[in-house]
Structures are given as C-alpha cells and as structure tokens.
Amino acid sequence: MNTRREFLEQSTVALAAASAMVHTSSEVQAAEGRTVTMAAIGCGGQGTSLLKTFADMPDVKIAYVCDPDEARAAKAADAVKDKQSPKTISDLRRVLDDPAVEAVTVATPDHWHAPATLLALAAGKHVYVEKPCSHNIREGRLMVEAAERTKKIVQVGTQSRSTPFIREMFAKLRDGIIGEIVVAKAWNSQRRKDIGHLQPSEAPGGFDYDLWIGPAPMVPFQANRQHYNWHWWYDFGTGDAGNDGVHELDIARWGLGVDVHPSRVAAVGGKYGFDDDQQFPDTLYTAFDYPSDGAVGHKKQLIFEMRIWSPYKQEGHDNACAFYGTNGMLILGKNGGYKLYGPGSKLIEEASGKADTQAHRRNFVDCVYSGQKPNADILNGHLSATLCHLANIAARTGRTLQFDPAKEEIVGDAEAAALVGRTYREGHWAVPKVSS
C-alpha cells in the first residue's frame, strides 16, 4: 500500500503531466498551421472562464463574444483583449450565420442550452455546452439525435470526465478492486444564498430581456430570477440538482457503471432552509432504481442527497460520491480526492485530486480536429441530466415515478409525464424543432 505522501506526490505529478499535455497539443496544432475559430455564447462567470481558457490556446481564434447583456459581452471581450479581438454581439443567430465560426461554447442559463446547441449544430458548428446539457429530458434527446445526425462534436461541461485521478480510479473499480458496485450515493451539501422575495421591475438598460427569455414563456423582468438566480426557477433552471448536483450524479452513474436510464425514481424534497422565491427544493433525497434484468446481483441503485443550506462538509467533501461494493467502499470528491476501503473498513488507498477543467476544455478542441468522441459526449450528458430532471419531477409531484428507459416517458402519471418536456413561447424562432 502506498503512503498518503506517496499518493499526494503521484497525483501532483499526474496533474502536472496532464497540464503539460494540454499545452503541447495546442502548440503543436498551431505550429502546424491548424486553428479552430470559436465564439462564446453566454458571457457570465462560466462563459468568461471558458472564454479565457480557449483564448489562451495558440491554435484557437475567438471571433465573437455573444450576450444579450451588453455590459457582460464588453467585459468578456476586455478580459481577453491581450490575446484576441472578438466582436461583441447580442443575438446568437449572427454568430451562427458566420461560416468562419467552427465551434461555439454555450454557457447560458439552462433554458437556452438545448435551443442554442440545436441551432448551432444545424448551422454546422461544434458545441461545448455547459451542464446540465438540457432544461428537460425531451430537449436532451433532441440534442443526442442532432449530434448523431450532424456528426458534430458536442462536449458537455462535466469536467470530471477528463480528470486523470477519477478516470484512473474508475478503471480500478471496473477491474473489481472493491467487488461489484451495487449502490452509489452522490451528495451536494453546501450553503447557497437566500434570493429574497421580490416584485417585477424594469429591466436594466443595455440588457435585451426578450432575447434572454428566448423560447421560454414571457414573464416580467424580476431581479432575483436574472443572472445566476434563474437556477432556482422552473422556467429557466434545474435547481441545485442540475447545478452542482449534476456533476456528482454524473460521477456516481459513471462509477456505478450504468449507461442506461433508471426505471423507478422516488424522491422527497422541498424548501426546508430558505423562506424566499426559489421554486426548486433546497433539501432533496432521491433514490433511482436500475433493475437491469432484475436478478439479484444485477440490480443497482443510485442515491442523491442535497442540502443547500448547510455550511459544512460531509465525509470531508461538500459535494462528493460514495461507491458501495461487495468488497469495499470508495469515497471520492472531484475537488478533494479519494479514500478506498477494503473489507473490515481497512484503508487501501488514498489520494488528493482536483477536477481538471483545462484538460476537459482541451479535449473538446482535440476532438474537433480528430473527430473522436469527446470525454463527456452528449449521450452521457443526457443520461446524467435526466437524473436531475427525474429527481426534480418526483419531488415536484410528490410521487414515485415509473420511467420507461427506452421511450423516455413517465408511465401512468399524466402530470409528471408532461414535465418530461416543457411549454415554449409560441412561435419563437429558437423553439426546438424535431429535425433541427
């Protein structure tokens, strides 16, 4: 068994090696005259973080930064002005009209993820779309089909998929280091902010609110459902299950080794922590049942726990996963590391580690060149986003859901079944079309 110190040293070496690879690949492509022209759609905190990473790559040219909030687009352009000179623009259609643009990032609110991705794919662009890939299950399916049809690269922003220490540990799980993994538990335990109770007001100048609403039904501007706070509203976000939760749900599903949908979902949740306008639960417990062929030893279960009013960690991690095998247990936090226990709770291995966002972003550009499937391809993104959507639907209806994994339909519950999709603003140009 390696000592903790040896593991820490090994992880540091592995991280440095991954980082070096990121640069080498970009420099080699640039030296050989290859470039990818990109545009950033959505310039909030995450859009700007993506933009800065791509702008730093010698083989990437940033042609546009696009946001209905003029001040945000200008700030994003300013953030990369030493290396790139993108045009600022508010309407994403003008970006997609430009044949020089080969790839876009989509870091908008969730309700725009699928509409923007579908339009971009139809315009022949590759897409790096933030997580959760969709606002609802139906949109995720349309994205999978559009990626297959257009043969373009779609990478989802679940960076753990490109993180060396997680990939290496899950290869060991597959080799049976702790036996058969029967149950995985993901948790999201952290302190979020109260968004208060507000009334509609005037939208600020320089902000194209109609464009921000896009294909969602029009509602009046209200300050606590705009930038970032849209996460907590049904029409625009997916709650914290689809915010931080989807990272852990994705890791849990990956470690559990299931690449299908669950067939039964039970959840209890609600607002226990915040007296404010948030619509999604701040407290949520969900169990997903993967029956496989139903035989003992073939069934698997995934559990998701969420408390977003809790200013403390659990098992040393705010957000993390536990994997329960027939011969041991793994506790793994994407931004902490892992501890692996064998029979008798004996510590077998431990290491620190951090999600490698840079490697994930570089993986996208490398796949644009190579045509290979990216590490977080859209089918995986859709399978994991579906878990957050099903958890939210079960909590919202207060009923156990029977889900048909092949048809992606909720069976025997008309109210829940309607939440597999959404209502759109009638006639809006960005409403997803089945063949777009």
Ligand SMILES: NC(=O)c1ccc[n+]([C@@H]2O[C@H](COP(=O)([O-])OP(=O)(O)OC[C@H]3O[C@@H](n4cnc5c(N)ncnc54)[C@H](O)[C@@H]3O)[C@@H](O)[C@H]2O)c1
């Ligand atoms: N991968 C990660 O670890 C990670 C981390 C943070 C956020 N995210 C995801 O990134 C996304 C953005 O998060 P954020 O915190 O930056 O949100 P935000 O609300 O601060 O920023 C979103 C931006 O998109 C813009 N926008 C809205 N409609 C648009 C349109 N039609 N065209 C172009 N821009 C449009 C908004 O004006 C805003 O500036 C979310 O989906 C979030 O879940 C991922």
